[in-house]
Amino acid sequence: MVTYTNLDLVQQCDKFPYAQTGPDEYARKVSGYYKFYVEGCDAVLGFMLPATVQGFQWPDFWRVDRERKTVLLCGKTLKERDEHVAKTLAAERERRHFKVLEGWRKELYPVYGPDRSMLVNIERAASPLFGIVVYGIHMTGYVNTEGGLKIWVSRRAKNKQTYPGMLDNTVGGGMASGDKPFESIVREAAEEASFPRDYVIKKAKCCGTVSYFDIRDERAAPGAEVGLLQPECIYVFDLEVPSDFVPRPHDLEAEDFRLWGIPELQAALRKGEFKTNCALVLLDFFIRHGIITPEEEEDYVEIVARLHRKLEFPCV
Secondary structure (H helix, E strand, O other): OOOOOOHHHHHOOOOOOOOOOOOOHHHHHHHOOOOHHHHHHHHOOOOOOOHHHHHHOOOOOEEEOOOOEEEEEEEOOHHHHHHHHHHHHHHHHOOOOHHHHHHHOOEEEEEEEEOOEEEEEEEEEHHHHHHHOOEEEEEEEEEEOOOOEEEEEEEOOOOOOOOOOEOOOEEEEEEOOOHHHHHHHHHHHHHHHOOOOHHHHHOOEEEEEEEEEEEEEOOOOOOOOOOOEEEEEEEEEEEEOOOOOOOOOOOOEEEEEEEEHHHHHHHHOOOOOHHHHHHHHHHHHHHOOOOOOOOOOOOHHHHHHHHHHOOOOOOO
């Protein structure tokens, strides 16, 4: 049975090489991908696999340069670009070439430029095909007991499109276009775990972000494409939960909730039972609350740095 160290937990999610520590590997990886652009913006907005580019049927409002390995979305306005992407993805979904599109969510993810302007909106299920930065919100609900902190953990439903059946944070989800972090966590807490909205509004605390650059493996979406690029920034929240409150599944995205002490959580992490990015959120919580310390963790500095990766693409 595999046993994961804390650094292993980071590495299984933050898989993309670093230019600073592995320049040759980084250059080799980047040179093998197509770069995704939007008309009017010079910044690279995502990396795409050659197989993805070859698999698309590109309408004439895209410019694909196979020699320079670039994919350019044409359109002068946000509305025009959104319409072009929506039309392209609707056709691909109908064609059933990409397995990842079977997890269609009817939810749009934003793509921003370096000036924080919104350039285009892309269906959530298609985001890894373009390798764009996505945004999420996760909350750790904890109880202060005489024996120390305990944390509410959820188990993902077995019919979830991504990481089915794995352990998860108390509350978590993606952040769609137009959403703000705090309003998103208030909504998700009510929908996923039946938290009273007023209590979350009053007590939830934003504690920073966790960012990483994943290369999706078979756990991400069983049966779907692997090797797709997924850079992500997660807004992290803490919520002290009253001892008499028990979270309850509401929207059926979670099977159940259980209150675990730190030793139980760490044992489950070492076994790899948590969804990969949820493990990072827990590590961040442990560091902020003094549960993981530099005296006891030899990889402390690297872990802290890699929980807050500066992403290769514009990120707001």
